[in-house]
Amino acid sequence: MTPRVGVDVAAIPRIVEAQKRFGDRFLQKFLTAREIDYCGGSAERWAGRWAAKEAIGKAMPTGVPRPRMRDVEILPSEDGRPHVRVAPTTTLAGRDIDVSIAHDGHFAVAVAVIPDLQIPPPLAGEGRVGASKLPDGFRLPDRPRDGHKGTFGTVVVLAGSQGYTGAAYLTSMGA
Numbered sequence: 001m002t003p004r005v006g007v008d009v010a011a012i013p014r015i016v017e018a019q020k021r022f023g024d025r026f027l028q029k030f031l032t033a034r035e036i037d038y039c040g041g042s043a044e045r046w047a048g049r050w051a052a053k054e055a056i057g058k059a060m061p062t063g064v065p066r067p068r069m070r071d072v073e074i075l076p077s078e079d080g081r082p083h084v085r086v087a088p089t090t091t092l093a094g095r096d097i098d099v100s101i102a103h104d105g106h107f108a109v110a111v112a113v114i115p116d117l118q119i120p121p122p123l124a125g126e127g128r129v130g131a132s133k134l135p136d137g138f139r140l141p142d143r144p145r146d147g148h149k150g151t152f153g154t155v156v157v158l159a160g161s162q163g164y165t166g167a168a169y170l171t172s173m174g175a
Contacts, residue, residue: 006059006112010051013106016043030069038075047108048101049074052082055112056097064091074099084112 018026027036030050039045052074057066071087084097098113143152160168 002116004059004061004114004116006055006057006114008051008054008058008110010047010054010108010110011106012043012047012103012108015047015050019043019046028070032070032073034075035073044103044108048103048110051108051110052084052099052101052112055099055110056084056092056114059112059114060091067092074101 027046030053031039031046035049039049050069053069053072056072060066067086067090071090072092073085074082075085077083082099082101084099086092086095086097088094092114095115099110101108101110103109157168157172159171160166
C-alpha cells in the first residue's frame with residue numbers, strides 16, 4: 001500500500017487579514033468549535049490548521065471528493081502531536097491520518113500522510129465489495145434478466161444535509 005502525501009503552506013498575515021475582514025464568520029468556516037477554543041486568538045494556530053486541512057485535501061486521489069474543512073478536526077493528542085478526527089460521513093472516516101504542523105516567520109506549513117485509499121484485496125472479491133461476507137438473509141435475491149424495476153419493490157432514500165442536496169437528488173434519480 002502506498003501512502004498519499006499532501007503539503008501546504010499558509011501565510012499567517014493572510015489568515016489574520018481574512019479574520020479581521022470577516023470576523024468570527026471566517027474562523028467558523030474552517031474551524032470546529034473545539035478548534036476555535038483550542039486556538040484562542042493565535043493566528044499561528046489558525047494558519048497551521050488551515051495548512052493542515054489543505055494538505056489533507058491535497059493528499060486525496062483525483063476523483064475522490066475532499067472533505068469540507070469543518071469535517072476535519074485537528075486537536076493535540078495527549079502527547080502533544082496533532083490528532084486528526086474526520087466526520088463519519090466523509091471518504092476519510094476511520095482512517096489514521098498523520099499530520100505535522102510547523103511555523104516559521106510569517107508562514108505555517110503542514111504535511112499530511114494518508115494511508116492508501118484503495119479497497120483491500122480480501123474485500124474486493126469479484127467486484128462486489130464485501131458481498132461474500134454478508135449472511136444469506138441480507139443478500140438481495142437475483143433478478144430475472146427480463147424483470148422490470150417496478151416489480152421489485154421500493155427504495156427509500158434518506159440523505160443530504162442542509163444546503164447539500166445534490167447527492168440525495170442523484171441517488172433518488174438513480175433508484
